Amino acid sequence: MPEFTPTQGRYLAYIHAYTEGFGLPPAESEIAAAIGVSPPSVNQMMKTLERNALIRRQPGVPRSTEILIAPDAIPKWKGKRITRTVRVWTLDKPAKHNAGRARGRKAAVYRFKITLQNSDPAIWRRIETKDVTLEKLHELIQTAMGWTNSHLHQLEIADTRYTDRRFMMDDFDDFGAVDYSGMRVSELVSEHGAKLRMGYEYDFGDGWQHEVALEQVTEPEPGIRYPRCIDGERACPPEDVGGVYGFADYVEAITNPNHSEHDELLEWSGPFDAAEFDATQATRRMKKGLPAW
Secondary structure (H helix, E strand, O other): OOOOOHHHHHHHHHHHHHHHHHOOOOOHHHHHHHHOOOHHHHHHHHHHHHHOOOEEOOOOOOOOOEEOOOHHHOOOOOOOOOOOOOOOEEEOOOOOOOHHHHHOOOOOEEEEEEEEOOOOOOEEEEEEEEOOEHHHHHHHHHHHHOOOOOOOEEEEEOOEEEEOHHHEOOOOOOEEEEEOOOOEHHHHHHHHOOOOEEEEEEOOOOOEEEEEEEEEEEOOOOOOOOOEEEEEEOOOOOOOOOHHHHHHHHHHHHOOOOOOOHHHHHHHHOOOOOOOOOHHHHHHHHHHOOOOO
C-alpha cells in the first residue's frame, strides 16, 4: 500500500477525479484553484509527488501528469465540484488560402505590437517579421514575450478562432475553430486591412490574453535580418503563476524579503526582476525558435 500524507492524498484525489471526468490531467493553475493554494505551492507539491513515485510527468509537456498508484488506493475527491478551464476544439475546416494574393506580400516586413492585456505596468513587445505562417507567428509571439510554449494557445481574428490542428479533439464540441495550417500574415492583411488586430490567448488555465496589433507594413531594411524585436518593456511572467492577478501577488511577494511567501517563491522561480527586458535577447530567442513538441 503506497504511503502518502492526507494533503498529498487530496492532490491525488483531485488529479484522478479530473482526469477521469475530462480525459486529460488538470493544469497546475486548476489544481491551485481547487485546493485553495498558490500555483508555486502546487508546483512544489507536484515535485514531491514525483520524488515519492506517486506521479510522473513528461518534461516540457503540458497536462502530462500520470498517477502511478492503483485507482482503489486513491482517496475520493471531497472538494468543490470540478470544472474544466481548458478549451478544446472540433475541426471546423482548414482556412482557404490564396497563394497568388499572398505572393505579392512576401517581400514586406510586418511590424506588430504585442501587449499582455491587463498587465500593470504594461508588458509589451514590438517585433518585425517578414511574411510568415500563423504557426510561425505564434512562435514569434512566444519567444519575443519569453513564454515557453508549455500550454495550449489560440488566435482570434474577427470572431474566428484559429489554432494548431494537433490541439483539436473530435470528442468535444465546445466551439469551432479553424485549422491555421498554411495561413500567412499577408493573407490576413489582404483580408482585414492594414489595421489588423488579433487576440492571442496562451494557457487556458492562467488565461494570458494578448493583443497583437499590426502597426506598419514596410519594405525590408538593407542589412537587417528578420525576425527581430525592436522594443518592449518589462519581464515576462513565470509560467503557471496564476494569470495576471496571480502575477501581481507573485511580484509583491518576490520583491519583499519580509513577505510570508517570499522564500517559497524564490525557491520556485529563482530571482525575478519585473522591470528587466532586453530586445537583443528577445531577438535571439525569436531566431532560435521553440523546441519541437
